[in-house]
Amino acid sequence: MHETRAAVLDALSSGPVTGPDLAERLGVSRAAVWKHVEALREAGFEIESREDGYVLVGIPEFGGEAVEYGLDAPFEVEFHETIGSTNDRARELAGEGAEDVVVLADEQTGGRGRLDREWSSPSGGVWASLVLRPSLPPARVSLLTLAAAVAVTDAAREAGVAAAIKWPNDVLVSDREESNEPSSARSADDSAERGGRKLAGILTEMEGESNRVSWVVLGVGVNANVPAEALHEGATSLQDEFGAVDRRRFVQRVLERFDELRESPDDVVPAWKERSATLGQRVRVETPGGAVVGEAVDVTDVGALVVQTDTGGREVVHAGDCEHLRPVWAYPTRWRSRTPSPPRSPHRPPPSPSSRRLRPSCRHRPGRS
């Protein structure tokens, strides 16, 4: 956000403050103050003009400036109500030299998933693409994808949803506690369901040479405030799992956690392992070289999956489509027990124990969060 505009917002959040006072404090003209106040109103900030000055009384639910306001990470946000694909726009910006810019949209009309799949992106989701210029060797760029999966998982858990990561980077929600249905009764084609319901996915694209990365676009799609019926089969949403979230705060938490992790790349794999739904599972991974079947026993320092195969060997898989072969009710209990309890969520007021499926209201108050 423009530096002066951010300073105006800060001052108004602890207002009232008069235009002349503000102009003096910030070293700009009164007309400039007025222009910033009008621009902020247009962006959805509610600013009252009282006798004793301006005061901020409400912030928008979502949007570029809303996400930047109070964000504790160095990202600029470009917001679109609707766009083809945030990854496509982020690639354009990357080509123009942008860095640490997030393209964020309420809706995508041409959302793209991994392996050339479509990604349903109705209004109400969190569809975001980060433009990054990391100083990592190309072989370690996968750490950014893993970091994004950890960041989304942590934000979902803070929002009260028992999320975990399926290798390499799908964020899932387990459904075995609520389901009495044997897995054999489910659609055999529904691979996402066999690892839990899919809450979020990540699509990483990059450009560079063999020893140098020019840019990375990290596309993060989180099914936030959308009904699961509007999504592909096997998908779920934060809204369906727990209730509508404050998307502004949710995106902030993802960006803040991601920023923390990219600063300490050595912490990424241990954090990923702790949140893994795949380790310890019997898996089938479709790779370009054929299927690998066995037990997922480890991930390497760049996030490749180590599978102990049925023939007694170990295979290291760098890319592929992973399916969990165990019945859905046989997940390790550690996934469940590590889920933080919903009342600590910063995304919404604490729910009562019986309100798990009620939608709490998202209130937006001015002030740094």
Ligand code: BTN
């Ligand atoms: C997957 O297949 O699991 C990855 C899905 C990634 C979807 C996100 S939504 C934001 C960004 N824009 C896109 O077109 N795709 C990614």
